[in-house]
Amino acid sequence: MEFLNTFINGLSVGGVYAMIALGYTMVYGIAKMLNFAHGDIIMVGAYMIVLFLPINPIVAIIAAIVLCALLGIFIEKIAYKPLRGASPLAVLITAIGVSYLLQSLAQAIAGPTTYHPNPLEKLFPKFMGEPTYGIIKIGAFQIKLSTLITLICVALVMIGLTLFVKKTKIGRAMVAVSEDKGAAQLMGINVNNIIMITFAIGSSLAALASVLTTFESASVETTMGSLPGIKAFTAAVIGGIGSIPGAMIGGIILGLVECFAQAFPRIAPYTVAIEFSLLIIVLLVKPTGILGKKRREKV
Amino acid sequence: MKLRKILALVLVMALCFGMVAVLSSCGGEKNYAENNEKIKIGISGPLTGGAAKYGIAVENSAKLAVKEINAAGGLNGIMFEVEMLDDKHDANNISTNYASLYEGGMQVSLGTVTTKPGLEFKGYAQADNVFFLTPSATGDDIPEYSNGYQMCFADSDQGTVSAGVFKDEFQGKKIGVFFKADDDYSVGIKNNFVKALGNALGEVKMASFTEATKSSFTQQVSELKDCDVIFMPIYTEPAALFMQQGKGIIKADAIYYGCDGLDGIDAEFDVSTITQGISYLSHFNSGATEGAAKTYIDAYVKEYGESAPLNQFGAAAYDCVYAIVDAMKYAIENNGAEITVTISASDLCNILTAVFNDKNFVFEGITGAPGENGKSTIKWTDAEGNATNGHVNKTPVSYTVKGVTVK
Numbered sequence: 001m002e003f004l005n006t007f008i009n010g011l012s013v014g015g016v017y018a019m020i021a022l023g024y025t026m027v028y029g030i031a032k033m034l035n036f037a038h039g040d041i042i043m044v045g046a047y048m049i050v051l052f053l054p055i056n057p058i059v060a061i062i063a064a065i066v067l068c069a070l071l072g073i074f075i076e077k078i079a080y081k082p083l084r085g086a087s088p089l090a091v092l093i094t095a096i097g098v099s100y101l102l103q104s105l106a107q108a109i110a111g112p113t114t115y116h117p118n119p120l121e122k123l124f125p126k127f128m129g130e131p132t133y134g135i136i137k138i139g140a141f142q143i144k145l146s147t148l149i150t151l152i153c154v155a156l157v158m159i160g161l162t163l164f165v166k167k168t169k170i171g172r173a174m175v176a177v178s179e180d181k182g183a184a185q186l187m188g189i190n191v192n193n194i195i196m197i198t199f200a201i202g203s204s205l206a207a208l209a210s211v212l213t214t215f216e217s218a219s220v221e222t223t224m225g226s227l228p229g230i231k232a233f234t235a236a237v238i239g240g241i242g243s244i245p246g247a248m249i250g251g252i253i254l255g256l257v258e259c260f261a262q263a264f265p266r267i268a269p270y271t272v273a274i275e276f277s278l279l280i281i282v283l284l285v286k287p288t289g290i291l292g293k294k295r296r297e298k299v
Numbered sequence: 300m301k302l303r304k305i306l307a308l309v310l311v312m313a314l315c316f317g318m319v320a321v322l323s324s325c326g327g328e329k330n331y332a333e334n335n336e337k338i339k340i341g342i343s344g345p346l347t348g349g350a351a352k353y354g355i356a357v358e359n360s361a362k363l364a365v366k367e368i369n370a371a372g373g374l375n376g377i378m379f380e381v382e383m384l385d386d387k388h389d390a391n392n393i394s395t396n397y398a399s400l401y402e403g404g405m406q407v408s409l410g411t412v413t414t415k416p417g418l419e420f421k422g423y424a425q426a427d428n429v430f431f432l433t434p435s436a437t438g439d440d441i442p443e444y445s446n447g448y449q450m451c452f453a454d455s456d457q458g459t460v461s462a463g464v465f466k467d468e469f470q471g472k473k474i475g476v477f478f479k480a481d482d483d484y485s486v487g488i489k490n491n492f493v494k495a496l497g498n499a500l501g502e503v504k505m506a507s508f509t510e511a512t513k514s515s516f517t518q519q520v521s522e523l524k525d526c527d528v529i530f531m532p533i534y535t536e537p538a539a540l541f542m543q544q545g546k547g548i549i550k551a552d553a554i555y556y557g558c559d560g561l562d563g564i565d566a567e568f569d570v571s572t573i574t575q576g577i578s579y580l581s582h583f584n585s586g587a588t589e590g591a592a593k594t595y596i597d598a599y600v601k602e603y604g605e606s607a608p609l610n611q612f613g614a615a616a617y618d619c620v621y622a623i624v625d626a627m628k629y630a631i632e633n634n635g636a637e638i639t640v641t642i643s644a645s646d647l648c649n650i651l652t653a654v655f656n657d658k659n660f661v662f663e664g665i666t667g668a669p670g671e672n673g674k675s676t677i678k679w680t681d682a683e684g685n686a687t688n689g690h691v692n693k694t695p696v697s698y699t700v701k702g703v704t705v706k
Contacts, residue, residue, distance in 0.1 A: 002521075005521050006518065006521070009517050009518050009521065012517070013515070013517065013518075114536065116539075116540070116543065129572070130572075130574070131547075132547060133546040133547025133548075134546075134547060135547040135548065142548075144517075144547075144548075147517070213514070213515070216515055216517065216544060217540065217543045217544060218514045218515055218540075219513070219514055219536065219540060224514060227511050227514075228514075258512075258518075259517075259518045262506070262512075262518040262519065262522070263518065263522065265504075265505035265506065265507070265522075268480070268505075268506065268507045269480030269481070269507050269509060271509070271511075271512055272509065272511040272512065
């Protein structure tokens with residue numbers, strides 16, 4: 001039972017990482033850049049929930065996702081598009097700059113207060129209150145409503161995204177752009193539009209991740225996106241950056257490692273160290289990540 | 300060439316000696332209190348900023364104590380006064396504050412209200428041999444030198460003292476500990492707690508978090524879900540998140556027991572939906588309805604109104620002032636000490652340290668568990684009569700926020 005509990009916790013934690021990692025990996029696959037401001041989109045999404053929750057929980061969730069998608073497009077247009085073709089280092093530094101800009105703006109606007117919004121409590125006030133507290137019990141097995149929703153959301157997103165990439169015109173255009181930007185352009189694909197759509201999808205997934213975190217009453221503060229962002233990046237690299245199923249697998253692995261490490265009191269304090277050691281091991285053994293493609297370098 | 304080198308060397312040495320001479324004349328034996336008309340008690344603490352409520356309570360309470368003492372005739376006619384300067388809970392302000400207080404005639408001090416500035420303060424106070432008894436700087440190293448004393452429990456003592464409470468109150472219960480693995484305060488208390496508890500209550504279940512994993516406690520909650528009492532030597536923010544995420548999973552009648560880090564949790568967070576009990580180790584019950592604590596609370600509210608901050612910091616400061624004055628009386632009566640209104644800080648320090656290290660000096664105050672007469676007994680010596688190096692020896696009280704009252 002303990003094992004099953006930890007396993008489910010791991011899946012739900014990992015699912016959220018996977019969702020953020022998808023944003024990293026898609027942007028990397030298509031624009032060939034590491035968008036380090038991606039983690040801070042989570043933070044912006046969470047603040048949107050804080051802002052709109054008093055109106056209505058559904059409105060808050062939709063607003064968070066839509067506004068973050070728009071923010072993603074805006075950042076891409078303002079900060080990254082002018083650097084298309086610049087050295088990767090310049091783009092990377094710009095991304096880090098955007099990350100700090102978002103954090104500082106949030107600090108300036110929202111102040112130092114830590115918020116604990118929970119849309120789930122507003123959506124299901126009865127079920128989240130006494131005596132159930134949002135726990136679903138089936139015999140000896142129990143699962144939190146928030147965990148269940150997270151697992152369902154993650155599964156839906158993964159299936160949806162896979163179908164989107166494989167079956168739709170835009171999805172296939174994305175694959176084409178990631179394979180060969182020049183050739184895709186010659187075939188009549190508007191590369192700029194595809195990159196914009198990628199940023200929009202990535203950012204809305206980050207916003208969805210922030211919605212799922214607020215379901216657990218997480219603390220909303222200006223630096224809340226940094227660590228999940230870095231962990232999701234790690235997940236993307238473990239899975240093989242650029243690969244969509246890779247990001248999913250990487251995220252889940254990281255979540256499971258995190259929860260199982262915390263289940264042992266002796267090693268629990270070193271959870272984060274263990275997670276990042278995993279990254280180092282993967283990079284040493286299989287530098288392209290679990291599902292990463294090997295690129296043949298022509299000399 | 301050689302001559303110039305020698306000349307340069309001589310000049311440099313002259314400069315060095317000059318500086319030493321200037322410095323030593325600064326710190327010399329000058330008695331800044333020679334023009335005092337009252338014995339001056341100096342304090343540095345936050346009067347503005349985030350921690351202001353603690354500093355203001357200390358200032359109010361110290362002034363209240365002085366007012367009462369003076370009204371009762373002072374120390375054989377010698378009156379007292381309090382001077383408090385604002386340090387905004389920032390150690391950078393201490394050098395200025397200390398100099399203003401000391402050169403302004405401070406003869407004895409309550410040190411600082413908080414630990415970080417206190418670690419700065421103790422060095423200056425040692426250099427000038429100024430006695431201080433801090434109400435609330437809990438750091439283990441605050442009373443490092445012979446002139447520093449604490450009215451509050453030191454951080455590491457809180458673990459030992461909590462273990463004592465657990466042995467008395469929670470026999471036969473399953474105990475869990477939830478601590479922050481990368482925080483000195485939390486780990487220090489946890490280690491002392493575990494050591495002092497030993498095997499008295501069976502196996503203790505552990506769960507921890509770090510700065511990097513403080514946003515979700517899903518896993519930690521499931522680790523501790525079978526515990527009856529969860530000891531959490533952490534601050535209010537993560538504790539509140541743990542309680543929130545533990546709803547419905549942690550036993551409904553479990554007790555969360557913390558240390559002074561949990562002070563104020565009910566004011567900062569809405570704990571009304573938490574079914575579990577919440578208590579923390581304290582040395583003062585700000586909801587006391589009887590005894591000396593109640594007398595103090597009434598006097599405080601009468602003097603400063605309902606809205607003035609009332610907390611254990613203030614209560615401890617009130618005790619500090621009385622303890623210092625009591626120690627002076629003790630010195631005059633038992634040690635034949637001569638205390639005048641213009642006594643130098645250094646002379647007073649020598650008199651006071653002798654008293655505070657004396658096993659027969661017992662102060663009766665409002666912090667700590669009250670005895671039959673409504674007052675607590677407070678000493679700075681242990682059961683064997685040895686001086687405790689400035690650490691306080693008194694019985695703690697648990698402050699219950701909600702749920703079953705823990706004694």
